Amino acid sequence: MPTDLEATASPATECEKDFREEKGTLTTRSANITTLAAALKYSEVDLTEWEVERHVINSWEVTISGKRSSSKRDKTYTNYQVKVWLKKRQPTIAENAAEQFRKLVASHSPKKFIRPPRLKSGGYLYELGITDIHLGKLAHSSETGWRNYDSKIAAADYRNATDALLSRAPQGTEEILIVLGNDQFNADNVASTTTAGTPQDCDGRFSKVYRLGVNLSIEAIEKALHIAPARVVIVPGNHDHLTAWHLGEVLRAYFRNNKHVTVENEATPRKYVHFGTNLLGFTHGDRKSELKALPNLMPREMRHVWSSIRHAEWHVGHFHSQKLIEVAGIAVRTLSALCPPEAWHSENGYVGSREGAQGFAFHRTRGLEETFCHNIISEPLRLVK
CATH class of the missing domain: 3.30.110 (Translation Initiation Factor IF3)
Incomplete structure (x- = not known):
């Protein structure tokens, strides 16, 4: 002591x-x-x-x-x-986003949700195939030779595509399938880079673009509910891997009390939708080894339902152009992009692909019966003296 x-x-x-x-x-x-x-x-x-x-x-x-x-x-x-x-301490981006979401939820407390109409007869799953929106991308026509693009134009294009494709939903639609992500956002952080760190031409603050993407997604889902229950599948892209996941979590919380909306936001690299004798697979398409293996991955990863499948398709984005190949009866369909080229794509010659979106009507037993196209007219600009 x-x-x-x-x-x-x-x-x-x-x-x-x-x-x-x-x-x-x-x-x-x-x-x-x-x-x-x-x-x-x-x-x-x-x-x-x-x-x-x-x-x-x-x-x-x-x-x-x-x-x-x-x-x-x-x-x-x-x-x-x-x-x-x-x-x-200053609030982080994640904290700001969380606070924005809390305010968003608090400001939207409907006494009753939109109820889809009752079906006399069903039979169809209708997919909104709107990919590669690249919200926040900035493109000047004088620099690219093609149409201008920014968040305001992107939002208008997305709303127009959603309205046009929903108007083509067939009678007897049991469910609207809305695929989100897939480079819905042009950047994945406040530094305006992709998930891997590649710098991007962006037109606004990350938080502003993120909120716009959330609101556009909610609008699309609520429009779909006037036709049928909505099934939302989140597919992360190489531009927005983390942001797409956060979008899915926001939507899942936002519609948590609406039994007519389901949001699938698992962290798995590939997503599947089983409808009748149809099996649809979704991935962004930016991983080369995965892309080659898709026809073999589907029966392995979905072996518990594979014996009942008669119609199988993969839907991918990333390439900003349409393409269809079939391997052993499994279709791999690349969808067009909603956005025009920005400076980098123009400089490297990645131009001229058709811009737009597609809608797909799958019958429960007969498979894909109708494909609808929403095209955006984007002609090359020529400066004439």
């Missing part, structure tokens, strides 16, 4: 704090508090409100003469000073 003299001589813990509106400092002096984490814990700093800008740790030795202690031996202590500079 230390004597009273030793207890007095050994270094006690001191803590000084000075917090203003946006800045703060704290200093601890002790033999026991030797790290930043220990200083923050002892000082009871609320790290949900404050974050560390920088810190400094100093130390020095103090020796107590043995003449002043009962042990008659000199004793050396190491004192530590931890000084920390702090600043008020």
